Amino acid sequence: MPLHRFWRKRAVALSVSASAATAAIVAGLPHVAYGATLPGTITITSPTTGKIAAGTDKQVLLLTVAGQTLSEALVTGVNLGADPDCQNISSYVVTSATTIAVKTPTGGCPATTAPTGDNIDIVFAGNNTVRKTGGLYFVTPPAIAAVSNKPVINENSALLLAANQITRFVTSGGQTVRVKADANYAFDPRASAGLGVTFGGKPVTELKVYDSSGTQVLATTTTAPAVGNYLTFKTGAGMSANDSSLTVTQNGVSKTFSSTDTGVSVVAAPTVTSLSVTSGKIKAPVSTIVTGANFSKTLADYTGTPTWKVNFCNTAGTVTAINAAGTTLTVTTPDVSNDVDGLGTGVYAGTCPVTIVDVTNSITSPISAGGYFNFLNE
Structure with missing residues (x-):
């Protein structure tokens, strides 16, 4: 008869009579007293480190047993440590005669305090056990500050008012990010802690840890950092605009934080590929269609007090139309003559790169070969 392969919600119920069930169980067990420790060994197959997140439900341990035969009829529960909530766990699957997978219960199990780790018991009928x-x-x-406290921001915006701090990052990478730890947690740069971060699906670079005063905590420190500190890193190139998750690994366990936890988003940066009109007199504004990608699709974002701009050099043109796809903008050129933000003081002709700027998040499109406008003198 094949073994059952399902997560148990309770102790298994067999559709046989009580006497038949008892006979089957007794036949499969050594003749020992109830509550005895059975011979045999347990090996943690996964995770191989034996480390698993505390206080977290549905964490899976894969165990291999030697010296006893496992079956859904014989096994009645699993103990993970000594906490009562993690005793006689029924959410397990016997995957073979020698292997079993067990999930931590709702709320998980508390952090281990014993230097040598917690014990594992596989409980058989009659409360007999095999112990590791x-x-x-x-x-x-890992734990980060509450989303209301802006736990993840562009580090360059750290001194701005909270409402103005930048929480939007581009897929091209290279931006510096600051992550604030929860008040009861500390990021630890020491090699023994194995600190690592991925963001937007890509490993980060230049990972550093700082205390709450802004002093860097070096990897050579001999003591654990104080809680409530923070880390910084640079985003990796090629992040996914569909993945805003942040994963922090420390002390052998990982925690993934969604955009709901962090408040951040990862977006593709705007790009400019071509202009329909590439030259005109500097004192006679002309209309040109800027073609590219990832523009704001809302015309109001470009008017009034704009949150998006189309800059010629560093001077904004006037946006009069945008297509529904956010790939073309109709723009009237500005006067960039004799302007420090345009061509420069005393300069009345020249070439300006055309860039799209997401003002709120300080994101500017890269300068492209097809994105130049030539201003001609009168």
Whole structure:
């Protein structure tokens, strides 16, 4: 008869009579007293480190048993550590005669305090057990500040008012990000902690840890940093605009934070590929269609007090239309003559790069070969 392969919600119920069930169980067990420790060994197959997130439900441990035969009829529960909430766990699957997978219960199990780790018991009928002494570690997972406290921002906007801090990042990477730890958690740069971060699906670079005063905590420090500190990093190139998640790994466990947790978004930066009109007199505004991608599709964003701009050099043109796809903008050229933000003081002719600027998030399109406008003297 094949083994059952489903996550148990309760102790297994067999559709046989009580006497038949008892006979089957007794036949499969050694003749020992109830509540005895059975011979056999347990090995943690996954995670191989024996480290699993504390206080987190549905964390899966894969265990291999030698010296006893496993089956859904024989196994009645699993103990992970000594906490009552993690005793006689029924959310397990016997995957073979020697392997079993068990999930941590709702709320998870508390952080391990014993230096040698927590014990694991596989419980058989009659409350007989096979034990692994130590080796299981429930580790407090990384934690960041509440989203209302802007836990993840562009580091360059750290001194701005909270409402103006930048939480939007571009897929091209290279931006510096600051992540604030929860008040009860500390990022640890020491090699023994194994700190690592991915953002937008890509590993980050230049990962550094700072204390709350802004002093860098070096990897050579001999003591654990104080809680409530923060880390910074540079985003990797090629992030996905469909993946705004942040994953922090420390002390052998990882925690992934969604955009709901962080308040951030990853977007493709605007780009300019061509202009329909590429030259005109500097004192006679002309209309040109800017073609590209990832523009704001809302015309109001470009008018009044704009949150988006189309700049010629560093001077905004006047946007009069945008297509529904956000790929073309109709723009009237500005006067950039004799202007420090245009061609320069005392300059009345020249060439300006045309860029799209997301003002709110300080994102500017890269300068492209097809994105230049030539201003001609009168």
